[in-house]
Amino acid sequence: MIKLENVTKVYEDNGAVALRDVSLNIDKGEFVFIVGSSGSGKSTFIKMLLKEVDPTSGSIIIDGMDITTLKRKEIPYLRRKVGVVFQDFRLLSSKTVYENVAFAMQIVEASPKNIRRTVPQVLALVGLSKKAKAYPNQLSGGEQQRVALARAIINKPPILLADEPTGNLDPETAWEIMELLQDINMRGTSVVMATHAKDIVDRMQKRVVTMQKGVVARDVREGGYDDEA
């Protein structure tokens, strides 16, 4: 599903090497944690999968498509295959919960009928049916992240990227989000989650890829935060 081959990223402005010759395979339906300290290359990894940054060398293949050769105008179509949630939720503050989620469907020009049918289903899935008319600033952090998750999965992308999705949440709410992510993963979506949350990684017992100074230091099939390969 996701394949990195000898990917190196050197930022031109400061010469910093973010990724160094990284090769990695993530299969369809896998749940993978990307862990590592700040500056280890986690964020660059996520950004590359969204084609927000391009590798200096190497290739990235997503769903059979080499995204390093994509033209600018093709990027939106890549991003429709890759749902994404962030630590800071990134919701449209002027739109209601319902509109925030429906927006992702409007972008792909879904029919109003389809939107009216699907949005409530997904809101039910993330447990926010009763908050459909609320605005983001009327929601708790956990609720906002649920909206972001609903938006990320509404177009049924094969891949879901989560960049520190529990970073701003208390442990209990964080765990609720993790349960949701696991639920989404069970439905066949590959989930790639960058995180610092040791307790979550230890508890989930999923594949853990540890980044260190731009290289993959460890890659454990079913492990915890600090497990040796």
Next chain:
Amino acid sequence: MKLRTLRYHINEGIKGIFKNGLMSLASIAIVSACIFIVIISLCLAVNIDYILEQLESNVGISVMFGETPDEEQIAELEQEIKQIPHVTDVQYNSKDDALDEAKAMFESDSLESLRDDNPLPRSFDIKVDEIKNQPAVISALEDIQVSFEESLNEAVTEEVTEETTAEESTEPVTNEAGAVVPVVIDEGITEITTQSPDTLSIGDEGYVFKGIEKVKHAAEITNMLTSINIIVRVFSLVLIAILCVISIGIIMNTIKLTVFIRKNEINIMKYVGATDWFIRWPFIIEGIVIGLVGAVIPCIICWIGYNGVVNFVEGFSFIQSIAQLKSASDIFFTIVPIALVIGILLGAIGSINSLEKHLNV
């Protein structure tokens, strides 16, 4: 683009206008000012052209006869004059025609008493295709006059010689009432004067003076109007260009502000997979609506104002007799679409320019 997506963009675009109310108002005002000037200069240019056209068709050359040429000779002269290049029409006016015209001009029947002993000369009204060709036609007429007189001189007897000395007097002769009367040259064509048929009257100095003076006068008016027209056009073009640049600048700023406020939103849209055009359209529609509103306002104001001017001018019959203004509907059927197109372009260009760098996410 699907219809529902278009509806979505229009909704978002109009929401954007109200979100930045003040900046939108400023943009509308500047677009209005720009288009206002465009409309006024177009009105001026179109009307100056129209007036010039009317003047050109009015200004003709008048050739008056003394008593000598008989009808046969006049017919020959008419043929000769028709041969002159640029002459489009020659109309003969008999003494009775001249009297009728004078009566109509003075709106008085008292001139009727002159009918039996009519002092008014017979004449030709000669139309020339373009005003700039008038001097050539006049010199051709003078040649005809000279050769006609020469042909007469060959035939005259000695008694005539005394009378011809009187011809050399160039002083205008005044009658008892003090009005200037034409110096009648019995031998042939008395004078060549040019005239605007509407303004010629007995006692008019053009009637006795050499016609060339009158030609220059008409040509001067035309030249003056033509140069005013050029000045108006150049001036308004420069002004329009400056205002267009300012409008685009202000619209760009408005949209930039909107874009800045909505930078996060645009970012999010990009992450969710919105295409650049999906993001652009609401802003472009915002710009177009601003441009359209900015165009409609001056159209309405100018239409009403222009109608007022036309009605005001219609109150002065002497202006009406020289030239008329184009009717408001005539002018605005052309101007309104031009104004709307300019408004739309200003809005769209302003929006597109201000967006590009924010789309690179």
